[in-house]
Amino acid sequence: xxxxxxxxxxxxxxxxxxxxxxxxxxxxxxxLQWYRQNSGRGLVHLILIRSNEREKHSGRLRVTLxxxxxxxSLLITASRAADTASYFCATDASNYQLIWGAxxxxxxxx
Amino acid sequence: DAGVIQSPRHEVTEMxxxxxxxxxxxxxxxxxxxxxxxxxxxxxxxxxxxxxxxIDDSGMPEDRFSAKMPNxxxxxxxxxxxxxxxxxxxxxxxxxxxxxxxxxxxxxxxTVL
Numbered sequence: 001x002x003x004x005x006x007x008x009x010x011x012x013x014x015x016x017x018x019x020x021x022x023x024x025x026x027x028x029x030x031x032l033q034w035y036r037q038n039s040g041r042g043l044v045h046l047i048l049i050r051s052n053e054r055e056k057h058s059g060r061l062r063v064t065l066x067x068x069x070x071x072x073s074l075l076i077t078a079s080r081a082a083d084t085a086s087y088f089c090a091t092d093a094s095n096y097q098l099i100w101g102a103x104x105x106x107x108x109x110x
Numbered sequence: 111d112a113g114v115i116q117s118p119r120h121e122v123t124e125m126x127x128x129x130x131x132x133x134x135x136x137x138x139x140x141x142x143x144x145x146x147x148x149x150x151x152x153x154x155x156x157x158x159x160x161x162x163x164x165i166d167d168s169g170m171p172e173d174r175f176s177a178k179m180p181n182x183x184x185x186x187x188x189x190x191x192x193x194x195x196x197x198x199x200x201x202x203x204x205x206x207x208x209x210x211x212x213x214x215x216x217x218x219x220x221t222v223l
Contacts, residue, residue, distance in 0.1 A: 033211065042114075042201055042214030043153075088153070092209045096165060097143075102152045 005101055006089055012107040019076040021104040023089030024069075030092050032065060032072050037086045037103070046074075046087075076106075084108045114215035116202050122221045128190040131218045134183055135204030143212060144177055144187050145201040153201075159185065160208055171196075192222045 005024050013019055023032070031050045035043040049056045049065045049072065056063045062075040076083055086105045090098040115134040123129055135142045143158040157167040159179045167177070174193070179185040189196055199219050203212040 030209070035212075040217075042203070042216050043212070044214070045211045048211060090212075096208050097155060097158060098209065098212065100153050100155075 006087070006104040008104060009102070010105040010107070012109060013079060015079055015081055015108050015110050017079055019079050019083070019106055019108075021074045021087050021106070023072045023074070023101055025072075025089075025091045025093060025099070026070065027093045029067075032063075032092075033090045033098070034061075034063060034072075034074050035088045035090065037088065039085070043088060079106075079108045081108050081110055114202055114204055114213050116200075116215035116218050118218060119216060120219045120221075122223065123192055124223050125193055126191045127222075128188065129192045129196075129220060129222075131187040131200050131202075131220070133185045133187070133202030133215060135185070135202070136213055137183065139204035139206055139213070140182075141205045141208045141210070142179060142185050143203040143205075144185070145203065146198045147201060147217075148198045156187070158208065165208070189220075192220075194222045196220060197222050 007022050031048055033048045034046045036046050037043045047058050047063050049063050051067055060077045065072045084107050086103040088103045089101045093099050117132045141160050144156040145153055146156055147153045156169045157177045162179045175189055177187045199217045201214050201217045203214045205212045
């Protein structure tokens with residue numbers, strides 16, 4: 001089952017703008033991960049944030065986690081055409097497997 | 111390391127035929143996952159192994175699907191007989207532990223005519 005719910009389902013912005021995607025989940029977690037999937041490729045891990053962390057950065061990526069609201073956001077700053085992809089969140093809410101969201105499809109217009 | 115290796119990358123077959131998908135996980139990873147991805151249903155976990163032992167196969171659609179992991183470096187997903195609704199991209203992923211970062215293979219695009 002898919003616990004994580006990303007929103008929006010799709011996002012189209014101009015190159016250079018910032019893109020923000022959100023992920024909500026239902027039960028307590030130890031950590032939350034974000035992955036990217038380029039068209040026709042496998043998913044690639046971007047960043048992991050632990051439940052005791054509120055914010056994490058990696059290059060142009062900024063992830064926040066609000067455990068009280070059971071939500072996370074992924075911000076991509078100064079977007080580039082190469083950022084066009086689908087973005088998924090995954091939580092470890094289950095005892096033995098990651099629970100995946102349905103993904104946000106991001107399109108960067110040149 | 112070469113990453114997770116899957117073969118074939120593309121498979122086109124006719125309904126009723128047997129299909130075997132193959133996966134070589136990253137060396138040293140203890141967990142292996144098989145996923146199916148379609149536009150309609152998104153990413154679905156079919157089955158996963160820990161230390162070569164199947165832990166949860168509740169995602170396997172029906173008895174036509176079976177998966178094996180005879181050793182730490184090889185796994186197969188078999189569909190017999192295949193049906194058009196099995197058309198999808200099948201991903202294999204591996205990780206150190208079941209809750210750790212997963213590394214995905216390039217996927218096998220299966221088309222059943």
